[in-house]
Amino acid sequence: MEEHELTAVLEALLFVAGEPMSLDKLAEVLEGTDTDRIREALDRLRQNYDAAGRGLQIVEVAGGHQIATRSECAPWIKALDKIKSATRLSRSGLETLAIVAYKQPVTRGEIEAIRGVDSAGVLKTLLERRIVRIVGRREGLGRPMLYGTTREFLHYFGLKDLAELPALKEFKEVAETLPEHEPIHEPASELTN
Amino acid sequence: MSTDDSQTAYAVKLPAFEGPLDLLLHLIKKNEINIYDIPISLITGQYLKYISLMTSLNLAVAGEFLVMAATLIHIKSKTLLPPSETDEEEDEDDPRADLVMRLLEYQRFKDAAQGFESREHEWREVFYRPASHGTDGPTDEINLVDMSLFDLLEALRGVMERAPTIQGLEIVVDELSVQDRMSLILDRLESEDGITFTSLFDGDTTRLAMIVTFLALLELIRLKRVRIIQAELFGAIRVWKNTNLQPS
Numbered sequence: 001m002e003e004h005e006l007t008a009v010l011e012a013l014l015f016v017a018g019e020p021m022s023l024d025k026l027a028e029v030l031e032g033t034d035t036d037r038i039r040e041a042l043d044r045l046r047q048n049y050d051a052a053g054r055g056l057q058i059v060e061v062a063g064g065h066q067i068a069t070r071s072e073c074a075p076w077i078k079a080l081d082k083i084k085s086a087t088r089l090s091r092s093g094l095e096t097l098a099i100v101a102y103k104q105p106v107t108r109g110e111i112e113a114i115r116g117v118d119s120a121g122v123l124k125t126l127l128e129r130r131i132v133r134i135v136g137r138r139e140g141l142g143r144p145m146l147y148g149t150t151r152e153f154l155h156y157f158g159l160k161d162l163a164e165l166p167a168l169k170e171f172k173e174v175a176e177t178l179p180e181h182e183p184i185h186e187p188a189s190e191l192t193n
Numbered sequence: 194m195s196t197d198d199s200q201t202a203y204a205v206k207l208p209a210f211e212g213p214l215d216l217l218l219h220l221i222k223k224n225e226i227n228i229y230d231i232p233i234s235l236i237t238g239q240y241l242k243y244i245s246l247m248t249s250l251n252l253a254v255a256g257e258f259l260v261m262a263a264t265l266i267h268i269k270s271k272t273l274l275p276p277s278e279t280d281e282e283e284d285e286d287d288p289r290a291d292l293v294m295r296l297l298e299y300q301r302f303k304d305a306a307q308g309f310e311s312r313e314h315e316w317r318e319v320f321y322r323p324a325s326h327g328t329d330g331p332t333d334e335i336n337l338v339d340m341s342l343f344d345l346l347e348a349l350r351g352v353m354e355r356a357p358t359i360q361g362l363e364i365v366v367d368e369l370s371v372q373d374r375m376s377l378i379l380d381r382l383e384s385e386d387g388i389t390f391t392s393l394f395d396g397d398t399t400r401l402a403m404i405v406t407f408l409a410l411l412e413l414i415r416l417k418r419v420r421i422i423q424a425e426l427f428g429a430i431r432v433w434k435n436t437n438l439q440p441s
Contacts, residue, residue, distance in 0.1 A: 067322060068319045068321050069320040069321075071315065071318035088313060094306040095302060098303075098308075114295075115302075116215075117213075118257070127372075130380075133380050150380065157313060159312075166305075168302075169301050169304055174304065
């Protein structure tokens, strides 16, 4: 297949798919085309879209490539009455989600220990929105449910995969964002006076 | 979550706190305190004042706030006591250390949540196309037989018959709710569409669990989240997610 043909076919596939297409999956459809070539063709397609200032873009999200609208077009898309953007998550929702995302698999008890408040309701909302899912149960007392994030989570936040999450701040960095920070080396020694 | 609209005639602007840790962090920032050297007496005083303000505004004070109040008072009392000489412990722990760690840990996730929020803001404005007809669900080539409830019940009976008869007594209080099981089924459909009816019950070892799974399936059918299709008479019953439902 010629390069420009390949680009065209990929564009068509992404248009129809309606979900992120991984390189492997695309390679499976395009028998005999290796993933490096597909990636190159996708990059070309992406550049075409960007250069032409189109209303669409090719994004890499939730483990694959997908056609999406550009955020600049959002106001007009929303004016189409059928289409709504998702309701924003509440502050407690985001907080809980951050804990699930970084600590997964995590139990409700562990989440509550960090937040210091009951989190059953928030978790339920996150489950219903399918941003969080039950990934199993922890063996041991009470066999509590373990929670983790979903593919929808990656989609919602435009993440390629979990590795793309920024690293959590170290305690030291966190303390520095708080006022009157002093360089702290060994918290224990500072405390005993 | 706003807690500031009470029934009072005058409006009181009260920042909403997610919980006691959130309130404490707010007090620490407001007083410009070094988190590693919290003046416990000052903070405890302000914390208690805030709680009594909440009470006076008829706001429900969650139990967690009271637990934290008790913790603060406990720490305060410890700092007031002279270091006991009878204690063997040489490396006297600061009674505040635990609390500081909890506050920092919580702040870490608050910061992370803020990052999530800006990503959310950005990506909420991006829209995708729902899948075209035909990319999901069964193809038209197979002759589909619509399933009735009785067919499903019959299939359930088959599955339950195959359930291992458990020897001895098993006491497992399994609190898996229908709701949870619904999420589990939808999750599975996310990764592999068209799963067989029987495989839905794979992890279920007790009749109760099977019934919960079955109820979850019925509920999903009712909500039109899934479709149940048997491609041929006596063939495997398969479950597909219903994609037509998404706004298109």
